[in-house]
Amino acid sequence: MAAASTAAPARRSRLARFEERTALYLLLPTFVILALIAFYPFGRVLMSSFTNARFASSAETEFVGLANYKALLSMTIKELPVVVDDAGQPVLRDGQVQHESWVQVLPRTPQRYRAVFEFGLLGKRYVLGAVTAPFVRSIWDTTVFTVIAVTLETILGMIIALVLVSNFPGRGGMRAAMLVPWAVITAVSARIWEWMLQPTRAGLFNTIGSHLGINDGRTDFFGNAALQLPSMITMDVWKTTPFMALLLLAGLSTIPSELYEAAEVDGASRIRQFFSITLPLLKPTLAVALIFRTLDSLRVFDIFQVVLGNRRYSMASYAQDVLLSQRNMGLSSAASVVIFVLVSVFAVLYIRMLGSRTTS
Amino acid sequence: MTRRRSRVVGRVLFWLLVLAIFVYLMFPFYWALVSALKTQAELIQTPATLWPNNPVLTNFRSVLSNDRFIRALLNSTIVAGAVTLLSLVVGSFAGYALGKMRFRGKEPSLYVILAMTMFPQIAVLAGLYAVIRVLGMPAIPSMILSYLLFTLPFTVWVLTSFFRELPDSLLQAAQVDGATLFQSFRLVLLPLAAPAMVTTGLLAFIQAWNEYLFALTFTIIDEASRTVPVAIALFTGEIARQEPFGEIMAAAVIVTIPLVLLVLIFQQRIVAGLTAGAVKG
Numbered sequence: 024m025a026a027a028s029t030a031a032p033a034r035r036s037r038l039a040r041f042e043e044r045t046a047l048y049l050l051l052p053t054f055v056i057l058a059l060i061a062f063y064p065f066g067r068v069l070m071s072s073f074t075n076a077r078f079a080s081s082a083e084t085e086f087v088g089l090a091n092y093k094a095l096l097s098m099t100i101k102e103l104p105v106v107v108d109d110a111g112q113p114v115l116r117d118g119q120v121q122h123e124s125w126v127q128v129l130p131r132t133p134q135r136y137r138a139v140f141e142f143g144l145l146g147k148r149y150v151l152g153a154v155t156a157p158f159v160r161s162i163w164d165t166t167v168f169t170v171i172a173v174t175l176e177t178i179l180g181m182i183i184a185l186v187l188v189s190n191f192p193g194r195g196g197m198r199a200a201m202l203v204p205w206a207v208i209t210a211v212s213a214r215i216w217e218w219m220l221q222p223t224r225a226g227l228f229n230t231i232g233s234h235l236g237i238n239d240g241r242t243d244f245f246g247n248a249a250l251q252l253p254s255m256i257t258m259d260v261w262k263t264t265p266f267m268a269l270l271l272l273a274g275l276s277t278i279p280s281e282l283y284e285a286a287e288v289d290g291a292s293r294i295r296q297f298f299s300i301t302l303p304l305l306k307p308t309l310a311v312a313l314i315f316r317t318l319d320s321l322r323v324f325d326i327f328q329v330v331l332g333n334r335r336y337s338m339a340s341y342a343q344d345v346l347l348s349q350r351n352m353g354l355s356s357a358a359s360v361v362i363f364v365l366v367s368v369f370a371v372l373y374i375r376m377l378g379s380r381t382t383s
Numbered sequence: 384m385t386r387r388r389s390r391v392v393g394r395v396l397f398w399l400l401v402l403a404i405f406v407y408l409m410f411p412f413y414w415a416l417v418s419a420l421k422t423q424a425e426l427i428q429t430p431a432t433l434w435p436n437n438p439v440l441t442n443f444r445s446v447l448s449n450d451r452f453i454r455a456l457l458n459s460t461i462v463a464g465a466v467t468l469l470s471l472v473v474g475s476f477a478g479y480a481l482g483k484m485r486f487r488g489k490e491p492s493l494y495v496i497l498a499m500t501m502f503p504q505i506a507v508l509a510g511l512y513a514v515i516r517v518l519g520m521p522a523i524p525s526m527i528l529s530y531l532l533f534t535l536p537f538t539v540w541v542l543t544s545f546f547r548e549l550p551d552s553l554l555q556a557a558q559v560d561g562a563t564l565f566q567s568f569r570l571v572l573l574p575l576a577a578p579a580m581v582t583t584g585l586l587a588f589i590q591a592w593n594e595y596l597f598a599l600t601f602t603i604i605d606e607a608s609r610t611v612p613v614a615i616a617l618f619t620g621e622i623a624r625q626e627p628f629g630e631i632m633a634a635a636v637i638v639t640i641p642l643v644l645l646v647l648i649f650q651q652r653i654v655a656g657l658t659a660g661a662v663k664g
Binding site: 043205 | 397400401404405407408409411412414415418426427428429430431473474476477479480481484485486487489492494495496497498499501502503504505506507508509510511512513514516528529531532535536539564589592593595596599600603611612613615616618628631632634635638639642643645646647650653654657658
């Protein structure tokens with residue numbers, strides 16, 4: 024023992040150095056690959072966002088400074104004046120005050136602004152205008168999509184998880200059924216939904232809708248602007264609720280059943296039990312699941328691209344379309360960087376929560 | 384008496400809820416399958432019939448004799464298989480180092496890996512295309528390489544937490560027996576890690592099988608290299624020229640069945656892998 028302890032420090036440090044070197048060799052392939060497909064390409068995207076680069080072209084590119092970002096993010100809010108007649112009285116149509124069109128109001132020089140959307144506030148009507156209206160609209164749409172879809176997924180996922188946590192015959196089969204929507208190729212599920220939501224009664228929803236007398240069987244779910252986002256949300260909720268339910272189910276099964284037994288003895292109702300036991304203990308799981316899903320849905324691409332193409336964009340489908348259809352690599356890169364920044368905010372939150380739990 | 388009645392009512396409501404959930408999860412598949420079995424005439428008939436009057440396999444036959452679709456199945460299998468293999472090999476090296484070794488820079492490496500699991504693909508799209516052009520890579524190898532962007536960090540992350548939980552005593556015993564670090568990795572850790580490898584491998588495979596953004600962009604002019612999601616999204620049929628939904632649904636059913644089987648067989652493992660990062664503290 025005595026002999027060993029004198030030799031130990033020198034040997035350990037040699038071993039430690041060896042271990043350190045081995046570890047770096049083992050990590051090297053991962054970081055070389057990541058450098059090649061993530062760090063360097065992202066650097067390229069960052070650089071080309073300050074240029075007028077064209078996609079897949081060898082033409083000379085010029086540095087344009089912040090012009091791409093300015094084009095993407097220039098926004099303005101203008102009030103839409105009420106239409107008045109010669110006497111200065113507001114013109115009424117069907118008892119409604121009429122407003123001027125945004126074309127009259129939004130600036131045209133040095134760059135032309137187009138309407139993103141109009142909204143009413145305190146009895147006045149405003150228009151949000153932007154130089155690159157499709158991109159600003161895609162930010163808005165993706166945000167609305169994310170908030171509504173993630174909320175619905177959480178509520179539905181919670182209901183499904185609460186049902187599946189109880190023991191009943193066929194529970195295993197139900198759990199397996201839940202993995203199915205998750206495993207289906209997103210682009211393929213988009214086509215299935217596209218077929219179910221056909222604008223004629225050849226589609227499932229229009230057939231059922233007209234049977235029940237809800238609509239006339241000709242609802243154009245993808246053509247009607249008001250129904251585009253709800254349709255996308257329906258598709259996304261179907262696809263991702265099972266994932267949410269699985270995460271919550273795993274969280275639920277870690278709650279000791281003694282807590283519920285004690286609550287039962289105390290005469291607490293089921294609803295009371297849910298709010299005093301289940302929800303507080305599920306909070307960490309819920310937080311992680313929420314951030315994870317939010318990150319995912321801010322990056323949504325497949326369902327928008329497959330079903331709506333260039334009729335309506337998500338942030339990612341806009342950046343991809345500008346790259347491929349317009350071949351404007353500079354503008355697309357700038358849009359990608361904007362998306363990256365928006366997503367990063369949530370990513371940092373997520374890393375804080377997961378990282379602090381696993382590295383400590 | 385009323386108590387028993389309310390319990391019966393509760394049971395009935397519970398089973399109705401279970402049934403509703405099941406129908407909700409499954410009806411798109413039902414509709415895809417039923418539509419795939421319909422004749423062209425019945426397919427465009429209004430109102431739609433809820434089941435085929437006389438089921439035919441025409442759509443399945445025409446999809447299975449469609450060279451582009453078969454080619455896409457093959458491409459997808461090659462790409463997803465290669466991506467899975469590469470992520471597992473490279474990922475297990477990194478996972479071993481991060482999970483079981485002591486070295487400077489470990490914490491930052493872990494954070495970089497975790498951050499990479501969330502990296503938005505769109506943020507590298509244009510730059511990645513430039514890298515591929517410079518390297519002169521054809522579409523299939525470029526997809527294999529670029530899919531590592533999302534499969535590799537995830538694999539490393541899950542395997543790291545798996546290796547970390549293995550007892551150190553196993554490795555020490557191997558070292559006492561004179562095993563080198565590589566030997567103890569190959570002979571002791573790897574066999575133990577097999578279940579975790581199956582799980583992460585499955586998840587990597589499914590992610591790669593699903594990928595659409597890179598595949599669409601890289602194969603836009605290279606039709607022969609298209610994978611299943613792109614082929615189905617851009618499907619033009621053999622029978623009907625205008626949106627051949629019967630064939631599309633048949634194709635959807637065909638590509639979904641292997642995944643459903645995979646999911647049913649490895650159900651427990653997949654759930655464990657999905658919840659590994661999020662729930663375990």
